[in-house]
């Protein structure tokens with residue numbers, strides 16, 4: 253059995269079901285390269301009695317350590333946020349099914365739902381884009397344009413340590429027409445120190461600790477506008 257267990261975005265967000273799965277597992281792996289390490293692995297080990305091994309990106313993406321382990325024994329794979337919302341983890345589930353490994357997914361809070369803290373209605377987001385720090389995929393502009401054409405908001409995910417102000421700057425460099433566009437910067441969603449503020453792409457603004465993401469504002473209704481106004485930065 254392979255348990256894909258979400259850790260949520262902040263310490264204490266693993267569910268009772270997640271803890272139970274970890275207890276049932278004979279071996280557990282965790283990865284923290286798609287998101288910040290917000291939990292104490294040692295505390296989880298103590299609580300559940302299961303040893304947890306942290307894996308690098310290479311180990312997760314290029315080797316089949318997790319699936320090989322799950323073929324032999326009950327194995328848990330711990331991931332930040334929700335287990336099926338990062339492409340890598342989604343692919344692991346897919347490959348597990350192909351190899352005939354039984355899987356159980358234990359969901360947890362995710363940036364895809366916490367983005368609602370911006371005040372933008374989650375039903376009104378279009379295709380999500382990812383902006384890496386070291387290059388600029390052309391598809392980003394295309395997806396933002398498509399979302400814009402039908403009034404949808406765009407969630408822009410960033411590399412984990414990528415500063416939101418630098419990312420906002422890069423968006424304008426990639427596509428000049430985005431200059432002056434309203435967006436919401438979300439910092440450390442779900443943490444006590446969470447902050448959301450309305451910014452204009454291309455303008456300088458202060459940021460705090462990562463992780464950050466941006467929501468480019470599409471067509472809003474009255475309630476969304478009132479919510480946006482309530483952010484004091």
Ligand SMILES: C[S@@+](CC[C@H](N)C(=O)[O-])C[C@H]1O[C@@H](n2cnc3c(N)ncnc32)[C@H](O)[C@@H]1O
Pocket residue numbers: 261286287332333334335337338361362363364408409410411412413438439440441442443463464465
């Ligand atoms: C590849 S996504 C993984 C999403 C994760 N599986 C989930 O369910 O939330 C990681 C990116 O989401 C955004 N993100 C994750 N946690 C965040 C948080 N607490 N506050 C703001 N942005 C966050 C950041 O841009 C981060 O680099």
